[in-house]
Amino acid sequence: MPELPDVELYCHKINETYGGTELKSIRLLNPFVLRTVEPSPGSLENKTLLRASRLGKRVALEFGDNGPFIVVHLMIAGRFQFKPSGSKPPGRISLAVFEMEKGAIVLTEASKKRRASIHIVADRDELSHLDPGGIDVLSASLAEFSEQIKRENRTLKRALTSPRMFSGIGNAYSDEILHRAKLSPVRLTSSLSDDECRDLQLAAQTTLIEWRNRLIKEFEGRFPGPGDVTAFRPDFAVHGKYGEPCPVCGHKVQRITYAENETNYCAHCQNEGRLLADRSLSRLLKSDWPKKLEDLDSD
Ligand SMILES: [Zn+2]
Numbered sequence: 001m002p003e004l005p006d007v008e009l010y011c012h013k014i015n016e017t018y019g020g021t022e023l024k025s026i027r028l029l030n031p032f033v034l035r036t037v038e039p040s041p042g043s044l045e046n047k048t049l050l051r052a053s054r055l056g057k058r059v060a061l062e063f064g065d066n067g068p069f070i071v072v073h074l075m076i077a078g079r080f081q082f083k084p085s086g087s088k089p090p091g092r093i094s095l096a097v098f099e100m101e102k103g104a105i106v107l108t109e110a111s112k113k114r115r116a117s118i119h120i121v122a123d124r125d126e127l128s129h130l131d132p133g134g135i136d137v138l139s140a141s142l143a144e145f146s147e148q149i150k151r152e153n154r155t156l157k158r159a160l161t162s163p164r165m166f167s168g169i170g171n172a173y174s175d176e177i178l179h180r181a182k183l184s185p186v187r188l189t190s191s192l193s194d195d196e197c198r199d200l201q202l203a204a205q206t207t208l209i210e211w212r213n214r215l216i217k218e219f220e221g222r223f224p225g226p227g228d229v230t231a232f233r234p235d236f237a238v239h240g241k242y243g244e245p246c247p248v249c250g251h252k253v254q255r256i257t258y259a260e261n262e263t264n265y266c267a268h269c270q271n272e273g274r275l276l277a278d279r280s281l282s283r284l285l286k287s288d289w290p291k292k293l294e295d296l297d298s299d
Contacts, residue, residue, distance in 0.1 A: 024100065027099070033117060039120050068122050137167070254275060
């Protein structure tokens, strides 16, 4: 599931190449991908793309300061592919083609489950209804961040990945943030001290900014391919690293598997060396833990 750094990479590449150019046509290869009726896709043709911006985990293509907007939610397996004008989009997995003046942006989804979506909305008011409402950790003050994280008493994993609480953080980056903050994913938000809130905010900001900048630099002068936007990066500290050594302390990275989900953490760095595997944990997981990948990412 593309999260904040991945979505910002896509916005950056779209702006760099297609910003200020016209949308020539929209072709829907799977009619179900479009979830709105008005405005029609045809009404946006020959309009100039002002910019692409991130809305939570969605990409909003802006055709005017007050719209219209094309909003793409990639969900888990949705990706953008960048192709020369008029080239044949990849078979089966292509959902829509945005033909721009300088090339085509193809929305693909390499999954049988069709979850990626496109909404076309007329103005900022309609756009705001698609915003799940989480605050942006990059711009929030410490007071705003602390208030938000304590608004409900939840596990840190659930709080960070809730799109209604924080914008753009999913399963992968929440693991990386909690490892950097040296906090257990099952700690309850109500138990955080002021210092821990500050450490968590700082870890969230530095993790997301570092990865965003790193990805933008990595794809300087070239487009990311579909496999380049991934939740499993070799240089992640803990996410997807079960059984491998923690880069900070060398102890093996642990996991909590529950339903379709895996959370990774270092027991030594994040939980005073204790494994999270007792009965109270399973009770906690039942009551406040994301059960499906979609729970983390669906809005
Ligand atoms: Zn460690």
